[in-house]
Amino acid sequence: MVVRGATKRYGRATALDGVDLEIEPGRFMVLLGPSGSGKTTLLRGIAGIEAFDDGTVHFGDTPISSGRTSVPAERRDVAMVFQDYALWPHMTVAQNVEYALRRRSLQGSARRSLAATALERVGLDGLGARYPHELSGGQQQRVALARAVVAEPALLLFDEPLSNLDADLRERLRVEISTLARSSGATSLYITHDQSEAFALADEIAVLRDGRVVQRGTPEEVYRHPVNPFVAGFTGLAGAVEGTVTGVAGPYAVVRVGDDEILARPGLLDGVSGDVRILVRPTATRLVSGDAPEASGHLAGRVVDIAFRGRGYDHVVETAHGRLAGVFAERSWRRDVGCRIALDPDGCLAFPA
Numbered sequence: 001m002v003v004r005g006a007t008k009r010y011g012r013a014t015a016l017d018g019v020d021l022e023i024e025p026g027r028f029m030v031l032l033g034p035s036g037s038g039k040t041t042l043l044r045g046i047a048g049i050e051a052f053d054d055g056t057v058h059f060g061d062t063p064i065s066s067g068r069t070s071v072p073a074e075r076r077d078v079a080m081v082f083q084d085y086a087l088w089p090h091m092t093v094a095q096n097v098e099y100a101l102r103r104r105s106l107q108g109s110a111r112r113s114l115a116a117t118a119l120e121r122v123g124l125d126g127l128g129a130r131y132p133h134e135l136s137g138g139q140q141q142r143v144a145l146a147r148a149v150v151a152e153p154a155l156l157l158f159d160e161p162l163s164n165l166d167a168d169l170r171e172r173l174r175v176e177i178s179t180l181a182r183s184s185g186a187t188s189l190y191i192t193h194d195q196s197e198a199f200a201l202a203d204e205i206a207v208l209r210d211g212r213v214v215q216r217g218t219p220e221e222v223y224r225h226p227v228n229p230f231v232a233g234f235t236g237l238a239g240a241v242e243g244t245v246t247g248v249a250g251p252y253a254v255v256r257v258g259d260d261e262i263l264a265r266p267g268l269l270d271g272v273s274g275d276v277r278i279l280v281r282p283t284a285t286r287l288v289s290g291d292a293p294e295a296s297g298h299l300a301g302r303v304v305d306i307a308f309r310g311r312g313y314d315h316v317v318e319t320a321h322g323r324l325a326g327v328f329a330e331r332s333w334r335r336d337v338g339c340r341i342a343l344d345p346d347g348c349l350a351f352p353a
């Protein structure tokens, strides 16, 4: 699927500002962006629920929306899964799924059999005769998934499908969506504002801000090499500290932060100098004793909060030059004690202050 120059304005507000997006057949793309960045507008335009003001959409070589051509939503080879499930309340579960096959010239028995297989694939065999209100939220979303895949569409669109579910169920259903989408062979586009969901699901992520794609890449590329502080901030930070670049050590900048010296990776290709803001990934932090000998790459601080996380504890540490949260240690520290944070330079991203 290829989108070129997708633009949409509402009055004076620009929801989409010339978005280009390509998804290779069979790949799972996640569009990650904050509220209001244009995610839903883009998805609705691709589905044909709304028209772009400008821009084109192609499925393979076939124009779906281009100039005066616009294939109506129901004739696009697309299925969509919504946040609020959007099941027909007056139809049974089986009828909801069969509805997606209405345009196929199939006999009733063939339709019923395909719907039953799809329900089995999402773990709902035996529930076909129930009505949506007789199911839990998670089960309703599974019906919506079965309905989306039953007709084997070329493109699956997901509009924050997990956001109405509680944490445990969200994780389980995320795995099911990932498996189902990939085994169906469809191309998938999934929108979310949740970076952990995006990282877990995506073959590729596109980060959207103010109606523009600001970065595209694999989850690893986006996490390790965010193109700007916005992307870094939106994909998980412990916090930031302020410092001054004093030199270079291999691929790293040497940065003086108060009395400490740490290494950081230049967040931009052309390097950094002078005053910098170092954005720190939580995974780059480790607590060491305040009595430990001072070492390069350590930052002095004081523990201000502790949260138990099952496999250990996340600490909030105040340094003289910024606060870092999510600093992990297997044992719990005490509040108000002095400590040092050992920093992995690959997770410290220096941007001009």
Ligand SMILES: Nc1ncnc2c1ncn2[C@@H]1O[C@H](COP(=O)(O)OP(=O)(O)OP(=O)(O)O)[C@@H](O)[C@H]1O
Binding pocket: 010, 013, 014, 015, 033, 034, 035, 036, 037, 038, 039, 040, 041, 042, 193
């Ligand atoms: N029907 C509409 N009329 C006017 N403005 C709209 C309309 N739909 C969306 N917008 C505006 O377009 C921008 C993008 O909205 P969109 O819903 O696509 O964002 P989003 O990234 O999906 O946000 P969210 O995560 O909150 O759903 C926002 O500024 C929004 O206020």
